[in-house]
Amino acid sequence: MKALMFLVLSSLCATAMADQTPTDVAQQQPVVEEYTYSTHLDIAKVVSMSEVPNVCEVVPAKMEYDDSKGQRHILRYSIMGNGCTN
The missing domain is CATH 2.30.140.50 (Protein of unknown function DUF2790)
Incomplete structure (x- = not known):
């Protein structure tokens, strides 16, 4: 059960980080x-x-x-x- 919860939370974190990456790159590009x-x-x-x-x-x-x-x-x-x- 703990392993399943860990996989769910880590996939949510990875998805959230993937959503932020393009906006960070767009802000850095002059x-x-x-x-x-x-x-x-x-x-x-x-x-x-x-x-x-x-x-x-x-x-x-x-x-x-x-x-x-x-x-x-x-x-x-x-x-x-x-x-x-x-």
């Missing part, structure tokens, strides 16, 4: 911000930048960075590709 000329940038540390493709046109790029308060940001901006020869 919102993607669009860059404009009036955007104030507070970049303390660049975490990652997307690769610039080898094309001769304007392409979207992303930069992930931490600000001076330690908060993570993702910035989307436009950049000229590396494929132009002139």
